[in-house]
Amino acid sequence: MPRQPTPLPDALTTGPFWFREAIDFGVPRRRLAASDLTHPHRGVYAPAGADDQLAACESALPLLGEDRRFSHLTAARLWGMPLPFEWRSGEPLHVLTLPGAEPLRRSGIVGWESADRPGGALVGPFPVVAAADVWAQLSVPGATGRDPETGRRQTLSRVWLVAVGDYLLTGPRAPGGKRTPLCSRDELVAAAITRRGKRGAKALTWALERVRAGAQSPRESMLRLALVDRGLPEPAVQPPIATSAGIRHPDLGYLEERVLIEYQGDHHRTDPAQWREDLRRQQFFEDAGYRVIAVTIEEFADDCFALALRIRRALRGRSYGA
Structure with a gap:
């Protein structure tokens, strides 16, 4: 019968942790190779057996700090925006680095940079780009990853930009049926303005004219x-x-x-x-x-x-x- 890994310090059992944290707690290097841990990113370890979207995002939290946020496809999923494809295991995480900070370049991470400072929010424990700005980001080539066959950078279609915009103005359904919008039309307009003259701007303009509150x-x-x-x-x-x-x-x-x-x-x-x-x-x-x-x-x-x-x-x- 295989030996059970020695217990980790309590401070390292609640979520992802840095390699340096483990060493500081006296955890041997060989313990980090045990089957109850995964190694999702360089220098980061996390409990195994939680191969889902939230666990993937949680494993990247130590990499974010104050100058990075989940963005594009990852932020859209965390906001609960409707999308034409389901989350799949191994899907790269999209992370936006704010101006003045070093861009994130790691395996399993799609790093983005921005000359602007889009709005931010917390969805649970996850720092994300504000909902309206995520909507605008979804018009950018590569925002939804790459085509697995051609390798071409993918984006959300104009029709799906409308569907996502409708969802944001309507809001998710809460217990009892009440819905609270995730953003206002003015915020969508402001987000679209930031994309003027850039790729995806025409799609946003087309979609914005057709977005309506209420669609469920x-x-x-x-x-x-x-x-x-x-x-x-x-x-x-x-x-x-x-x-x-x-x-x-x-x-x-x-x-x-x-x-x-x-x-x-x-x-x-x-x-x-x-x-x-x-x-x-x-x-x-x-x-x-x-x-x-x-x-x-x-x-x-x-x-x-x-x-x-x-x-x-x-x-x-x-x-x-x-």
């Missing part, structure tokens, strides 16, 4: 954009509708024409409670005199061409199935 999922944001792209008027986002059960908010709506649009993700189909709630909501809206058009993921396959046609007919006052 990326698919809702993309649906709104797709309908406008198909020549339809822009629908209202989460408009208040008076029903017999009180004020309810559909995903999108054309209030003058009394046409509402509800996006039904897969969980609406697989969760019986959600399915029943969807039926109740639709009945409330219809009893209040509105036509409800339910949309599923399959209707995105043709860039919403057929869906846009169906909605256009509804807006013209045609009957169901016309």
